[in-house]
Amino acid sequence: MRPSRPTFLLALVVVIGLITWAVLETAYVSLPPLPWTAVPTLLLLALGEAFTGVNVLRRIRRRPGTKPVEPLVVARMAVLGKASAHAAAVLAGVFAGFAAALSGSLDKQTPREDFIVSTATFVAAAILVGAAYFLEYACRVPKGPDEEQQDRGATRA
Helix, strand or coil, X not given: CCCCCHHHHHHHHHHHHHHHHXXXXXXXXXXXXXXXXXXXXXXXXXXXXXXXXXXXXXXXXXXXXXXXXXXHHHHHHHHHHHHHXXXXXXXXXXXXXXXXXXXXXXXXXXXHHHHHHHHHHHHHHHHHHHHHHHHHHHCCCCCCHHXXXXXXXXXXX
16 A cells, blocks of 8 residues: 555545536535534544544654554554545545535525535545544654665665
């Protein structure tokens, strides 16, 4: 498994956002109002993943007062971080597309409320992308002293 690339996550947000915007230009009238419940849900997930990332990072780097972490647990957390980052990027794209499609009708009450909800949900999804990316980063095995010397020698040559 390779680490997630921030450019891929950003491209995912943009592409999904454009697709959502294009669909909503014709289909928004038939949709029910957006629920606000996704905002606290995504923020709680982000908080959990950030907390887990800090905990895993401290345990992998063997900080004082921490117990070593099982390798299988680290692998599972890395997969969780990668999957969450991709899923949150898709959600961020969907709600960015909603916000873009609704930005022209802010004079009407329902589109204005949906715009506020979609913008807040986009921000919450972006925070989850960051937390999930951090969790994935925290699961990387630190380089040993021999590997660091080899890397320094390779960059100087």
